[in-house]
Amino acid sequence: MRGNSRARRWVAALSCLAAACALPLPAALAADAPPRFDDGFGITVLDQPEWVDEHHRTFVLTVATDQVPGFAPIGRQVSGEHAILVVLPENYDPGVRYPVNYLLHGSPELPDSPRYQVLPERATEGVPLITVTPHGGGRGWYSNWVAPGASGVQNWESFHLDQVIPLIDANLSTIASREGRAISGHSMGGFGAFHYAEHRPELFGFVGSFSGDLDLLDPRMRGAVVGSALLPAAGLPLDPPDAVFGSPVWPGDAVWNEQSPAHHVEPLRGMGVAIYTGDGGDLLDDPxxxxxxxxxxxxxxxxxxxxxxxGIAHRFADYGDGTGWGEGCDGKHARDACLQADLDDYVGLLAERLQHP
Known part of the structure; x- marks a missing residue:
């Protein structure tokens, strides 16, 4: 998605001309272009937004940040170039303020994959809600790494909370307060959502986990984090197993204990909280x-x-093998049918709880 087309350069030129003449752009031309973004908050815009398809609801923005200047890329990715995918409400009106749900992807996933376009587009049909999926790295774990080694600075938490959120608020028509902001995520992203909400409760009015990795005291979950550092599919070159949270073995595991969302829930008091999970269903089918x-x-x-x-109220949706939860859901991890049902339910909660037009 690098580079702007000749047509897009003409749109930009006409925009400047119209501004200089204090004249509005023709309605058809303005409606055809996605919002433009200015640099700021430590972020440099590398490529202006481009629509993903002809429906003009979803666009991808490419940025660089001083908090994660390079990373282990996956496939078509280029180290240092961070894609941010944004799904706008139907008939988005820049004159109206909208709530925002930050939807964090799992590992190893790309933020601009079809999943993070299709799921929120379907879940927000008729709902005035912006969805933002920032790049979290193949193994970023939504954290400021303790020992990044050769990868260099990997401050994913600072990138998202101190840079991406204010960038979105400055360039889109948002409700820029916790009353209009939610965060959620799948798998690694579920960890990230609770991790961020617990660290910065003043930013979010609602938090949701879709099959999230919430318990860092569980040795199996520690194995998943360490394993992602050694997994080529999560990006190359590989990273040290102690890069994110330090040593996972006692007595050097203090950071793991401190950062476990399951065990530090007090900051979520007063926030809307939702947790979604299946039980894996039939073990013989995709064990x-x-x-x-x-x-x-x-x-x-x-x-x-x-x-x-x-004493913190929350929704715990344990849908077992998926029966009756969502069409095609079989209770397994990373199934789009289950995630769609999760997000549909979650968006319904946001429509009731968050400030909106």
Whole structure:
């Protein structure tokens, strides 16, 4: 998506001309172009937004940041170039202020993959909600890394909370307060959503986890984090196993304990909270995804129990093998049918809780 077309340069030129003459652009031309973004907050815009398709709801913006100047790219990615995918409400009106849901992707995924276009487009049909999926790296774990080594600075948390959020608020018509802002995510992104909400509760009015990796005290989850550093599919070159949270082994595992969302729920008090999980369904049908979901279900149960003990109201949707939850959902990890049902339900909660037009 690098580079602007000749037609887009003409649009920019006409925009400047219209501004200089204090004249509005023709309605058809203005409606045909996605919003333009200015640099700011430590972010440099490398490529202006381009629509993903002819429906003109979803666009991709490419940026650079001093907080993650380089990363281990996956496939077509270029290190240092961060894609941010944005799904606008139908008939987006720059004169109206909209709530925003930050939807964090899993590992190893790309933010501008079809999943993160299709799921929120379907979930927000008729709902005045902006969805933003920032790049979180193949193994970024939505954290400021303790020992990044050869990868250099990997401050994913600072990138997203201190740079991406204000950039979105400055360039789109948003409700720029916790009353109009939510965060959610799948798998690694579920960890990120709770991690961010617990660290910065003043930013978010609602948090949701879709099969999230919430319990860093669980050795199986520690294995998943360490394993992602050694997984070529999560980006090359590989990273040290202790890069993100330090040593996972006692007595050097203090950071793991401090950053476990399941065990630090108090900051979520007063926030809307939702947790979604299946049980893996039939173990003989795709055993890898079945076991993966069974592990995150245990993490979800621990988190829910700690929320309940703290007296924090929350929604815990444990849909087992997916029966009756969503058409085609089989209770396994990373299934679009299950994630669609999760997000549909979550967006319904946001429509009730968040400030909106």
């Amino acid at each position: 890898v995804l079945a076991v993966a979901e069974a592990v995150v279900r245990d993490a979800a149960a621990v988190t829910s129990a700690n929320l309940t003990a703290a």
